[in-house]
Amino acid sequence: MTDTAGTSETADRAEPGAGAEASAAVDAVAAFIELDGVEKVFDVRKKTGFLKRERRRVRAVDGLSFTVSRGEMVGYIGPNGAGKSTTIKMLTGILTPSGGRLRVAGIDPSRERTRLAHRIGVVFGQRTTLWWDLPLIDSYRLMHRMYRIPDARYRENLDRCVELLQLRDLLDVPVRQLSLGQRMRGDIAAALLHDPEVLYLDEPTIGLDVVSKAKVRGFLRDLNAERGTTVLLTTHDLQDIEQLCSRVMVIDHGRLMYDGPLAGLHEAGESERTLVVDLERELPPIEAPEPARVVRVEGPRQWLAFPASASAAGLVARIAAEYPLVDLSVREPDIESVIAKMYAERAGA
Amino acid sequence: MGTGSGRLYAAVAAGGFRRYATYRAATAAGVFTNTVFGLILVYTYLALWDERPQLGGYDQAQAVTFVWLGQALLAALAIGGGGFEDELMERIRTGDVAVDLYRPADLQLWWLAADVGRALFQLLGRGVVPFVFGSLFFPVALPREVSVWAAFLVTLLLAMLVGFALRYLVALSAFWLLDGTGVTQMAWLAGLFCSGMLLPLNVFPGVLGEVVRALPWSSLLQAPADVLLGEADPLGTFAFQASWAVALLALGRLVQSAATRRVVVQGG
Ligand SMILES: Nc1ncnc2c1ncn2[C@@H]1O[C@H](COP(=O)(O)OP(=O)(O)OP(=O)(O)O)[C@@H](O)[C@H]1O
Ligand SMILES: [Mg+2]
Numbered sequence: 001m002t003d004t005a006g007t008s009e010t011a012d013r014a015e016p017g018a019g020a021e022a023s024a025a026v027d028a029v030a031a032f033i034e035l036d037g038v039e040k041v042f043d044v045r046k047k048t049g050f051l052k053r054e055r056r057r058v059r060a061v062d063g064l065s066f067t068v069s070r071g072e073m074v075g076y077i078g079p080n081g082a083g084k085s086t087t088i089k090m091l092t093g094i095l096t097p098s099g100g101r102l103r104v105a106g107i108d109p110s111r112e113r114t115r116l117a118h119r120i121g122v123v124f125g126q127r128t129t130l131w132w133d134l135p136l137i138d139s140y141r142l143m144h145r146m147y148r149i150p151d152a153r154y155r156e157n158l159d160r161c162v163e164l165l166q167l168r169d170l171l172d173v174p175v176r177q178l179s180l181g182q183r184m185r186g187d188i189a190a191a192l193l194h195d196p197e198v199l200y201l202d203e204p205t206i207g208l209d210v211v212s213k214a215k216v217r218g219f220l221r222d223l224n225a226e227r228g229t230t231v232l233l234t235t236h237d238l239q240d241i242e243q244l245c246s247r248v249m250v251i252d253h254g255r256l257m258y259d260g261p262l263a264g265l266h267e268a269g270e271s272e273r274t275l276v277v278d279l280e281r282e283l284p285p286i287e288a289p290e291p292a293r294v295v296r297v298e299g300p301r302q303w304l305a306f307p308a309s310a311s312a313a314g315l316v317a318r319i320a321a322e323y324p325l326v327d328l329s330v331r332e333p334d335i336e337s338v339i340a341k342m343y344a345e346r347a348g349a
Numbered sequence: 350m351g352t353g354s355g356r357l358y359a360a361v362a363a364g365g366f367r368r369y370a371t372y373r374a375a376t377a378a379g380v381f382t383n384t385v386f387g388l389i390l391v392y393t394y395l396a397l398w399d400e401r402p403q404l405g406g407y408d409q410a411q412a413v414t415f416v417w418l419g420q421a422l423l424a425a426l427a428i429g430g431g432g433f434e435d436e437l438m439e440r441i442r443t444g445d446v447a448v449d450l451y452r453p454a455d456l457q458l459w460w461l462a463a464d465v466g467r468a469l470f471q472l473l474g475r476g477v478v479p480f481v482f483g484s485l486f487f488p489v490a491l492p493r494e495v496s497v498w499a500a501f502l503v504t505l506l507l508a509m510l511v512g513f514a515l516r517y518l519v520a521l522s523a524f525w526l527l528d529g530t531g532v533t534q535m536a537w538l539a540g541l542f543c544s545g546m547l548l549p550l551n552v553f554p555g556v557l558g559e560v561v562r563a564l565p566w567s568s569l570l571q572a573p574a575d576v577l578l579g580e581a582d583p584l585g586t587f588a589f590q591a592s593w594a595v596a597l598l599a600l601g602r603l604v605q606s607a608a609t610r611r612v613v614v615q616g617g
Contacts (some may be wrong), residue, residue: 089447092447092450093451093453094447094450096610111451113451114453117452118453124447124448128442128447128448129452131364131447133371133372134364134367134368138364140365142361145356146357146452146453147453216380285465
């Protein structure tokens with residue numbers, strides 16, 4: 001099923017400068033996934049001694065609010081234990097929130113898990129929905145029955161997935177004999193045979209090699225573009241996000257730290273660009289105007305850091321005027337380090 | 350529940366059957382084990398019934414038949430373990446059960462179908478050979494009437510339901526206990542002892558006998574055996590087994606809904 005509305009909303013989203021109220025109004029109409037102050041508290045009992053037990057409460061998700069519109073492809077990232085998987089479990093209905101309001105396609109997932117199940121697809125990268133001892137195709141036949149997919153539709157979707165995910169030669173292989181990457185592709189196909197409106201992916205590229213990752217990403221991009229399937233993607237591989245998602249949400253300690261375009265993370269993370277200059281000869285560190293500063297000297301080559309938001313032109317002009325400049329280059333901050341910095345700051349706070 | 354879900358669960362059962370069929374070496378080893386156990390038990394019983402003819406109301410041929418029937422059903426009814434429950438408990442422990450829960454299928458029916466598929470395979474793959482072997486080489490008491498065999502098959506089907514329902518409760522305990530080894534072992538002991546697998550229940554004296562014969566485990570082996578041996582009224586036996594099946598399956602549903610509502614799915 002193709003959702004034409006999806007594309008226009010993605011366009012809305014792509015404009016980061018839009019006023020908060022305006023985008024909230026758009027979301028209110030089109031919001032497909034809606035979280036409002038959602039909490040999940042786990043009671044953990046720990047043995048502290050002989051027969052003594054201590055009860056501890058873990059706030060895995062702590063007052064989380066966001067909305068996702070139809071057709072969006074959103075990256076959902078955060079450090080280990082941030083609450084990503086817990087959020088996804090609540091979105092599928094297998095965990096009940098301890099507080100707040102949560103809706104997917106207008107349905108309260110934990111109350112109407114089975115009804116919602118027909119409309120969502122889920123891939124937990126670390127688990128499989130496939131039948132371990134049986135050929136891959138058997139699991140697909142089971143999906144056919146389980147989701148009551150009309151025969152023609154089932155064949156069409158299966159053919160498409162088999163084609164795009166290159167599963168043709170694997171259909172008769174028992175799942176236990178598949179490699180991790182093959183199994184993951186098999187699982188993604190299994191999640192899509194019933195034309196879900198939204199696909200949750202919890203670390204779908206974990207443990208995959210570069211080629212398999214590229215295949216999976218390409219497939220997801222097409223799925224989103226051609227079918228308008230809403231995608232919520234959890235990952236620790238930021239390339240997944242860079243290549244797929246126009247919007248990224250960062251959570252930590254169960255709270256939303258950032259929600260916006262990937263590019264905006266640079267500002268939010270106060271990241272820095274690096275100017276690399278090659279001088280004619282070895283010289284003492286360049287005396288650069290604030291806030292730029294030399295961070296490294298290696299023979300005639302020097303590295304200067306300056307805020308990502310500032311222009312490089314003035315800095316370059318100053319150096320060119322005062323120093324014997326041979327060559328220079330500007331390095332953009334890589335998203336990895338921006339996020340690493342963001343996580344580290346949180347941990348320190 | 351419409352024909353759609355009927356087809357789903359039929360497919361699940363067929364899958365359960367084929368999964369076990371893929372392990373040929375394990376099946377062959379199982380057949381061998383069942384035959385050897387059968388031999389040991391048969392010679393023990395023969396000695397016992399020599400001492401005490403008509404023990405528990407069985408003659409020697411009936412006692413021998415009981416042994417081979419027990420060996421034929423041991424794996425199918427997973428009386429000594431080895432059914433779906435190990436897998437489900439492991440899935441609960443690791444959190445893989447999450448996958449089972451977000452699907453539009455009922456957890457209990459799903460596993461029931463899978464276990465019935467497994468039981469049917471093990472009945473054919475592991476049960477038939479020891480039973481035929483026993484009937485060829487030892488004096489056995491088998492009925493001639495087709496109606497008795499038909500009634501026996503019904504008791505087998507009901508036995509599968511009761512066996513499943515008991516083990517489903519055992520498996521669900523993993524939601525609370527996580528490590529279910531203790532529970533599994535207790536269930537396994539209770540199964541071996543109270544089903545009659547070690548000694549027919551009609552041999553148990555007095556109140557103890559009354560009690561074990563009323564417990565659900567007697568539905569597994571004692572009930573089908575008594576119908577096959579012509580020692581029990583089929584209709585009464587059906588009723589007994591069906592009551593336990595309904596009660597235990599209903600209890601399983603109750604526990605299941607408590608488990609999935611209150612208890613947490615493990616892992617990230
Ligand atoms: N079943 C559980 N019982 C107790 N605590 C839990 C349970 N599941 C998760 N938690 C806790 O909730 C927090 C969030 O866990 P979650 O699995 O959602 O993290 P995550 O963001 O998916 O991390 P990762 O990137 O490592 O997968 C963690 O502190 C974790 O210890
Ligand atoms: Mg996780």
